[in-house]
Amino acid sequence: MRSIAFVYLSKYWVRIDIKGTNLGKGSGIMPDKNYEILALTMRYWFIGLIIFVVARIILETMGTKKGQNYRNEGPFGHIIFFMVVFLISAFALLAYKGSGVYDIYTAILGLVVGISLILQYNLFRLIFPYSDRLLLIVVDLLAIFGFIMLYRFSPELGVNQIKHFAYGNLGMLFFIFFTKRIRVGRKLGYTIMMVGCILLLLPIVLGKEVYGARNWVSIMGLSFQPSEFVKIILVFVFASWFKHDGGFREHLPAFIFAAISVILVVLQKDLGAALLYFYVFLFVYYMASSDWIITTLALGAAALGSVISYRLFSHVRIRIEAWKNPWRDIENKGYQIAHSLIAISSGGLIGTGLGLGSPQVVPAFKTDFIFATLCEEFGIITGLCIIGLYAIIVLRGVTIAMRSQESYWSLLAFGATVALSMQAFTIIGGVIKMIPLTGVTMPFVSFGGSSMVSSLALIGVLEGVAITVPSLDEDMVDQTHETDGEGDYEEWID
Amino acid sequence: MDRLRQNLKKGLVVLLGAFVLLAAYYCYVLFFYGDRWFANSYNPRVRLDAWEPKVIPGDIKDRKGQTLATTAKENRRNPDTNEKQVFYYRSYSEGKQRAKSLAHVVGYNDPQFGRSGVEALQIRYLLGYNNPFYERIYQKIFMTREVGNTLYLTIDADLQQYADDILGKHKGSVVVMDFRTGEILAMVSHPTFNPNKLGEDIAGDALVSRATEGLYAPGSIFKIIVAASALENLENVLEETFDCRGTIEIGTQNISCYGGEAHGQVDLVQAMTLSCNGDFARLGVEVGRAKLLKTGEAFGFNQDFIFPDLKLVASRLPLKPGISNERLALSSIGQGEVQVTPLHMAMVASAVANRGIMMEPKIVYQVVGRNDKAQKEIEPRVYRKTMSEETSQIIHDMMKDVVTHGTGKAAGIKGKQVAGKTGTAEIMDEDSGTRNNAWFIGFVSDDKSNVSIALVLEDMSPGQTGGKAAAPLAGRILKKAVDLGY
Numbered sequence: 001m002r003s004i005a006f007v008y009l010s011k012y013w014v015r016i017d018i019k020g021t022n023l024g025k026g027s028g029i030m031p032d033k034n035y036e037i038l039a040l041t042m043r044y045w046f047i048g049l050i051i052f053v054v055a056r057i058i059l060e061t062m063g064t065k066k067g068q069n070y071r072n073e074g075p076f077g078h079i080i081f082f083m084v085v086f087l088i089s090a091f092a093l094l095a096y097k098g099s100g101v102y103d104i105y106t107a108i109l110g111l112v113v114g115i116s117l118i119l120q121y122n123l124f125r126l127i128f129p130y131s132d133r134l135l136l137i138v139v140d141l142l143a144i145f146g147f148i149m150l151y152r153f154s155p156e157l158g159v160n161q162i163k164h165f166a167y168g169n170l171g172m173l174f175f176i177f178f179t180k181r182i183r184v185g186r187k188l189g190y191t192i193m194m195v196g197c198i199l200l201l202l203p204i205v206l207g208k209e210v211y212g213a214r215n216w217v218s219i220m221g222l223s224f225q226p227s228e229f230v231k232i233i234l235v236f237v238f239a240s241w242f243k244h245d246g247g248f249r250e251h252l253p254a255f256i257f258a259a260i261s262v263i264l265v266v267l268q269k270d271l272g273a274a275l276l277y278f279y280v281f282l283f284v285y286y287m288a289s290s291d292w293i294i295t296t297l298a299l300g301a302a303a304l305g306s307v308i309s310y311r312l313f314s315h316v317r318i319r320i321e322a323w324k325n326p327w328r329d330i331e332n333k334g335y336q337i338a339h340s341l342i343a344i345s346s347g348g349l350i351g352t353g354l355g356l357g358s359p360q361v362v363p364a365f366k367t368d369f370i371f372a373t374l375c376e377e378f379g380i381i382t383g384l385c386i387i388g389l390y391a392i393i394v395l396r397g398v399t400i401a402m403r404s405q406e407s408y409w410s411l412l413a414f415g416a417t418v419a420l421s422m423q424a425f426t427i428i429g430g431v432i433k434m435i436p437l438t439g440v441t442m443p444f445v446s447f448g449g450s451s452m453v454s455s456l457a458l459i460g461v462l463e464g465v466a467i468t469v470p471s472l473d474e475d476m477v478d479q480t481h482e483t484d485g486e487g488d489y490e491e492w493i494d
Numbered sequence: 495m496d497r498l499r500q501n502l503k504k505g506l507v508v509l510l511g512a513f514v515l516l517a518a519y520y521c522y523v524l525f526f527y528g529d530r531w532f533a534n535s536y537n538p539r540v541r542l543d544a545w546e547p548k549v550i551p552g553d554i555k556d557r558k559g560q561t562l563a564t565t566a567k568e569n570r571r572n573p574d575t576n577e578k579q580v581f582y583y584r585s586y587s588e589g590k591q592r593a594k595s596l597a598h599v600v601g602y603n604d605p606q607f608g609r610s611g612v613e614a615l616q617i618r619y620l621l622g623y624n625n626p627f628y629e630r631i632y633q634k635i636f637m638t639r640e641v642g643n644t645l646y647l648t649i650d651a652d653l654q655q656y657a658d659d660i661l662g663k664h665k666g667s668v669v670v671m672d673f674r675t676g677e678i679l680a681m682v683s684h685p686t687f688n689p690n691k692l693g694e695d696i697a698g699d700a701l702v703s704r705a706t707e708g709l710y711a712p713g714s715i716f717k718i719i720v721a722a723s724a725l726e727n728l729e730n731v732l733e734e735t736f737d738c739r740g741t742i743e744i745g746t747q748n749i750s751c752y753g754g755e756a757h758g759q760v761d762l763v764q765a766m767t768l769s770c771n772g773d774f775a776r777l778g779v780e781v782g783r784a785k786l787l788k789t790g791e792a793f794g795f796n797q798d799f800i801f802p803d804l805k806l807v808a809s810r811l812p813l814k815p816g817i818s819n820e821r822l823a824l825s826s827i828g829q830g831e832v833q834v835t836p837l838h839m840a841m842v843a844s845a846v847a848n849r850g851i852m853m854e855p856k857i858v859y860q861v862v863g864r865n866d867k868a869q870k871e872i873e874p875r876v877y878r879k880t881m882s883e884e885t886s887q888i889i890h891d892m893m894k895d896v897v898t899h900g901t902g903k904a905a906g907i908k909g910k911q912v913a914g915k916t917g918t919a920e921i922m923d924e925d926s927g928t929r930n931n932a933w934f935i936g937f938v939s940d941d942k943s944n945v946s947i948a949l950v951l952e953d954m955s956p957g958q959t960g961g962k963a964a965a966p967l968a969g970r971i972l973k974k975a976v977d978l979g980y
Binding site: 033036037040041044283286287288290327330331338339341342344345346348357358361380383384387388390391394395398401402405406407410411414417418421422425428429432433434 | 495497498499501502503505506508509510512513514515516517519520521523524527528529530531532534536537538539623627630631634635
């Protein structure tokens with residue numbers, strides 16, 4: 001019914017277009033006045049939808065009663081519906097951008113993606129009735145922001161990102177089943193450690209330098225960023241090794257693997273990844289062991305490491321200088337951050353309007369700095385909403401960890417939450433100059449296949465843990481033994 | 495497992511705390527700095543497009559409505575298309591002298607040279623970014639080119655030009671303020687440039703707005719802050735006397751009065767009137783680093799001035815813990831590492847005149863929209879409370895004495911009581927030996943007038959003290975301001 005209305009709306013637009021004059025295609029042309037008026041007007045519609053959806057998500061999260069089953073939550077249908085309305089109307093607006101011709105393809109694409117999201121959500125609900133659906137909704141909303149912004153930069157980017165999201169969903173499915181069915185014990189653990197090391201060695205051997213970091217590999221036409229995927233391996237390794245109160249010797253393999261991974265990404269000059277691995281290690285290890293000594297030692301090592309890298313690497317020094325005062329050397333060192341801050345402040349509360357900002361001015365606007373361009377075109381309020389959405393991921397992720405009955409799953413869920421949230425914190429904090437900028441992508445929003453797939457895989461881990469909980473609740477004995485996938489699994493007794 | 499749950503709760507608090515911090519910082523920084531970032535001259539969104547401007551920037555006028563800047567157009571050959579086309583550019587006050595006197599305040603907006611001054615910082619009004627939604631839609635539908643808003647400044651262009659004349663060929667700066675409201679009536683920096691001819695050779699430092707960006711050693715005018723600190727922190731300081739023998743030894747540092755003159759037995763009032771360095775060096779050490787710093791910060795030193803109307807460089811009072819008495823003594827007479835901007839000193843003088851209340855400096859008087867509808871009116875705001883009313887009254891009286899029979903006699907005007915303080919800061923220059931910064935800050939102490947002034951002349955020869963060189967010029971500018979009815 002609603003989709004018909006939109007098709008009809010599209011026809012109406014097409015009719016308008018036939019009467020209008022064709023100004024010629026080309027990205028160099030400024031948006032014409034009609035588009036400007038439309039985009040200015042629709043800001044209010046967008047901001048209304050965004051506030052409504054985010055407020056609903058926050059209220060639903062606050063309203064969850066303790067011990068309530070995820071299946072009994074909701075209904076959330078209206079939230080996903082209004083998100084899709086946001087997506088479709090944004091694409092309907094974008095179809096009008098650039099030239100006088102109404103680009104019906106864009107509008108249809110929006111419609112198709114919107115319907116697919118509704119389908120995805122409902123399928124997910126049917127297959128995994130005990131999953132945390134609100135978490136999926138948050139992720140979808142963040143992805144929608146990415147789709148709109150990237151499509152606004154260039155249709156090609158947007159379409160590619162939608163493809164990444166589709167692959168990511170497959171990755172998520174895989175990790176839901178993996179988490180639920182297979183426990184990473186010692187044997188599998190050592191195997192994935194090996195895989196992780198090989199993945200991280202690849203860019204050092206084969207890689208090429210992008211933005212000063214050598215963290216990309218291209219194999220058979222498929223280029224990806226191994227450090228993104230090693231994040232997932234780390235989460236599993238830590239959960240598997242730290243689930244017992246084993247003492248130093250027993251934890252040693254995990255320590256060594258953590259150290260090697262950090263060193264390897266530092267060699268790739270990928271400081272963002274190094275920082276992220278460190279956060280995951282620190283949080284998961286402390287949660288599991290309450291061991292102040294090693295935690296403090298790790299912090300000390302990290303402090304020493306940062307001092308050494310500050311002395312050693314000029315690009316680290318430049319980052320710190322640019323953070324301290326980006327305005328001093330605005331044409332070189334401070335360029336990125338200064339233009340990011342200018343972009344954020346150029347939108348005002350509700351933004352310049354979709355398509356009316358100047359994101360091209362901001363360097364790396366489609367990946368690391370997408371937050372700045374989002375703030376410019378959708379406004380400061382939207383930026384705040386996005387920070388809120390990541391906070392909701394934290395809240396729901398840790399809740400999943402706390403509900404879980406076993407420390408392995410708990411740590412797994414917590415590790416995934418830390419990896420996602422600290423990544424978001426690092427990049428948003430860097431973009432708004434709260435902390436020195438380290439180049440990581442903004443999970444679910446930034447352009448990039450590796451980032452999207454690995455982030456959704458981590459959501460898969462979280463959902464995988466979430467759906468184990470009710471089965472434990474209902475008939476504890478049967479299920480726990482069924483899920484025993486590895487030989488060396490030992491029952492954890494509280 | 496229970497311990498793990500406990501730890502997870504801690505982890506949740508830490509992670510959520512990080513995001514709360516992020517959100518708080520995001521809001522804070524955008525609220526306080528957002529407009530400045532937007533106004534940055536590197537923001538290409540608000541660049542003046544000479545050939546096809548989407549919005550024609552509005553006029554800038556002074557408080558009486560005299561046009562200081564407008565957008566002009568003429569037919570020129572576009573080098574890109576090689577066709578005759580309408581060329582838009584910013585044109586500043588007619589008359590070279592007037593345009594030059596206003597150059598730093600109004601600034602410039604040029605596709606090639608960027609933006610500065612009001613043209614930069616208030617660009618959102620000039621381009622109509624503050625317009626309500628319906629106004630923007632209306633302009634887009636019914637007008638071929640959108641127009642920005644007209645900006646009325648608090649500046650009085652006549653007073654500005656007069657002050658510029660008075661400053662003559664001297665390097666330096668004058669700021670005239672209304673001390674009750676913080677409105678800036680004139681703000682001149684020398685040397686200056688002609689904003690209508692930016693392509694011409696402009697001396698390296700002519701583009702610097704000395705009034706807001708120039709950091710000077712304050713010399714004796716800093717004694718106002720030391721006196722305020724002594725009055726608020728030491729008991730019976732008014733009754734104490736000091737025997738000035740022309741020079742005083744503090745630690746290994748010899749501090750002498752100007753010209754080595756011995757003032758004899760002086761109390762605080764006389765010390766201020768005669769600008770006795772020895773007494774103030776002693777007082778500064780007696781008050782102590784922490785309390786002097788506290789008073790200094792109450793007066794706005796070391797503060798990141800975040801004013802919506804203008805950018806002002808922070809004044810420096812580096813009194814770090816563990817500072818030696820020698821350096822503390824030097825700072826107390828405004829030498830050493832103390833550095834101030836002329837506008838900040840005008841604010842200090844205003845604070846004394848305004849019973850200790852320092853007002854936020856204002857330069858935007860009014861923003862008027864397309865249909866002569868005022869969109870924004872000036873709203874005076876208290877910046878901070880610098881000292882108690884009693885202290886300000888005592889210092890006010892001291893500053894009157896300075897002009898009636900002290901170092902600042904030359905600033906007096908007939909029929910009006912002027913209060914002020916002179917200052918002479920010695921700068922060691924490798925090429926030309928000792929040079930002076932001559933200062934005068936003060937105000938008209940009268941119920942009808944609300945003008946305060948800060949004037950600095952830099953690079954003066956040794957004999958040219960604040961009292962000799964700066965005070966007479968300041969007096970003439972104050973007289974003009976009074977004549978103009980401020």
